Amino acid sequence: MRSERPSRAALAHVATVLLLATVFPSQARGFPADAPLARQEPTVQATGNAALEAAPGCQEPEPPRRHPWLALGEVTAVNTAVWAVNRYIRKRDWAEVSPEVWGRNLTSGFEWDADKFTANQLDHPYHGGIYYNIGRDNGLSYWEAAPLTFLGSLQWEVFGENNPPSANDVINTSIGGLAVGEVLYRLSSMILDNGATGWERGGREVAAGLLNPGRGFSRVVRGEAWRVGPTPREWTPAHFAGFARAGFLQEGAGDAGQEGSGRFVLGLGMRHGDPFLDDFRKPFDSFAVDASFIVRQGHFLGQADAQGLLAVTSLSRRPRWQVLLGAYQFYDFVDIGNYQVGAQSFSGSLLYRHELTGAMDVRAALDLRGVALAAISSIPSETNERGYDYGPGVGVTLRAALGSWPWEYLGVELETSWIHTLDGVVKDHLIHEGRLHADIPVYRGLGLGGSLQLFRRDTLISNERPDPVQTPRFQVFVSWH
Template sequence: MQQRFCITLLLLFTFLSGWTQTPNDSVFVQKKRFGRAAAELFVVQLLPWSYDKFITKADWAKLSIKSIGSNLNPKNWEWDDNSFKTNQFGHPYHGNLYYSTFRTNGYSFWQSAPAAVSGSFIWEVAAETNKFAPNDFINTSLGGIALGEMTYRLSRKIVNNRSRGAKRQAQEVFGLIVSPLNGVNRILNGEWGKVHGMVDTAQKLTAYINIGSRHFNIKTYQQNLRGREEIYLRLRLIYGEKFEESETPFEHFSTVMELGNGDSTYINNLQVSGALKTWPMQSAGDGRHLYTVTMNYDFIKNNAFQYGGQSFTFKLMSNWNEHSKIKFTSEIGSGIVALGAVQDKYLYYGEGRNYDYGVGIMMTAGGTINFNNLLEAEFNYKGSRFETVNGNPSSYILNTLAADVRGFLGKRFSLAAGVGQYTLNGFFKGFDNVAEVYPFARFSLGYKL
């Protein structure tokens, strides 16, 4: 199953490499269809509920007026005990479908965001007898918005409306996989397979794929465990121009996805960071400096470490010498973690709840230096401080650090090596404090699509 999934992703990004970029084109503005969007939002909720109600006969799908009334009362709300993968990936993905019902029917980012929020609220109140879960509501809403906008823009880039034949049909199918609602509405609008002069080239998309080996270790006060080598696949997407002023959300976003063969999840790293607004600070000489506010989604689950969260950051970005042979960029910022899930070695109950939920503050820093497109070094740091709002009484300090070097072999291929580590410090009441370090290394062959 995992091998088939990797092959699917490889084929997908192979089709991405065949785009034609035409500067004068722009994103096709769709007609707004409120009735259809509302109907699709209802269907997106009805289908999974019907499956659990009539196929699996789940007890929680047996709704009643009493259960709905109970869920409307904030005094009855309760943080749930679902597994990390369900809460930090499954719910945001479902929220992405809510968001997409309106986004793919002609509505803007801000006009579509309420669909993710309202869809999440309706599900928690009127689609299950389980108590309203604040963590599900937040993860589904915020994660759904970030994933929904990212997948919508990506799916619109996959399909080249000027393509024909088998290649065009493959693009349509992969676009539907990335954003199911966009694919469905292309069929309903008569766009599927139709050749016309409009193609989404308003923003450039650059994709990098790396295949190689990675290795995790675990170091604590009590033990030092050496992990094993595992094959991994890494995708990096860069959409739009990072150092351009923009009022439109997600005119620039970056996405990192990793898949590995040594864990229980198919995707063990998915991080999305989209600019909500970018405006200039100053331009001097060959340098350019801008402020940006980003919306972020993080899902990290490998055989050593797990973290998931929704956050917002304010950054200062600098492109110091963009026209030089030696290019240097940097960014530094801080922000808030609206809700973060941090692993807790002392907690395990229910479906597999082994993490605490917390809110907090964060700092980020990063930079790249490129030597005439022959050699590139990249550094990224993110540090967070959490106070637990649900779980064991505790607080956490989480640091993530990664450094990568890439040597370019022509315009497409590269060799990459990287090191880094996750560091987790937990401070508990009633338990011993925790200090854990998860160093990692990775080596890969890269290809620019």
């Protein structure tokens, strides 16, 4: 979708999602944020009557019927409504389409558009999440809803605007929509209660619809918003926790000889499920989301990332340690002034956990990533007015932490990626990100901590030395868990 300025709707929605997650969903079905822990694994694996007792009110209904054609019709209706608003109310030039425009778009091939970074890397994944959730609410699985998300994006690119179809839009909307959409689906599930009636039912449906518009629209179309019935047990995760951080951020300017500035920063995040403690069955049964918001002109969301487990199998299991082999999907968004990176990627991952005393443990992960598409800030030129390049790549990430689920007391993350430029300045990029953080418990759910981060980009040009840009960040904060 074309945008003359980045939409603030997706930014506001990210903040709302994470804020609701830290306050409401962790109490949705009576599961404390920190229970059950490592030494209570039998309760997580409970089945039959024991499982129903552990989650009162959560009955298992019949498997949902699939409605793929209804889902496609709803996606078409959403695209038509969005186009009509832009064409007849907002009077956007790019919304003036005709059969001649459609024919040209069907035969002209794809381009790389010049929209702003936030529009392409944040707004498009959010819109893809709407398509995806229409599919999920119509009984489709993660894998089955993926083609619908692609079709919704392609339908808009060809029929919804008079610009040539954009390759980066289709990729960001389709792949990013899977990650953003499944996170919204899981969180809205924690709010919904099919057995509720009256004002409680109405309040839950409205809250879930605001959190997840695609699903809310679909539930109204099919009458599920008011139909009373059993609530699937899978809507209640065995482990869930939200957390928040507030503090002071000192951010480097990224250029030698320039002094950075200090700002207030708010961090929000959540942990849903655990690959070591829970019975993994479906993609995103375990996922994590983190975001930081900074008060400054022109920028609000500084960083956001989501990682969802797609599949996992055990390689080795001992009384006090485990090794797993997993596959993850990653969504990354970094916008800190002159350093911008947005990426859609997948990984094969080795996961390790070693139990210590009590509920404490040490965890580590090694991710080998394949980057489907990354956007990396660069110097604008006559051929690249966007100010950032597009391309695929590969990367490796090392993560390690000491803590007690979901609280990480000490942690380190190191990541290196190589991105091959397909569109933009004719250069490849090396991206390095490092983070060292501490978050020490002080009183009950309160903690004190700090972190040191370094972002570095080396732009590679043949027969020339790398052109590095690096941005250090240091912050101190008070945390709530």
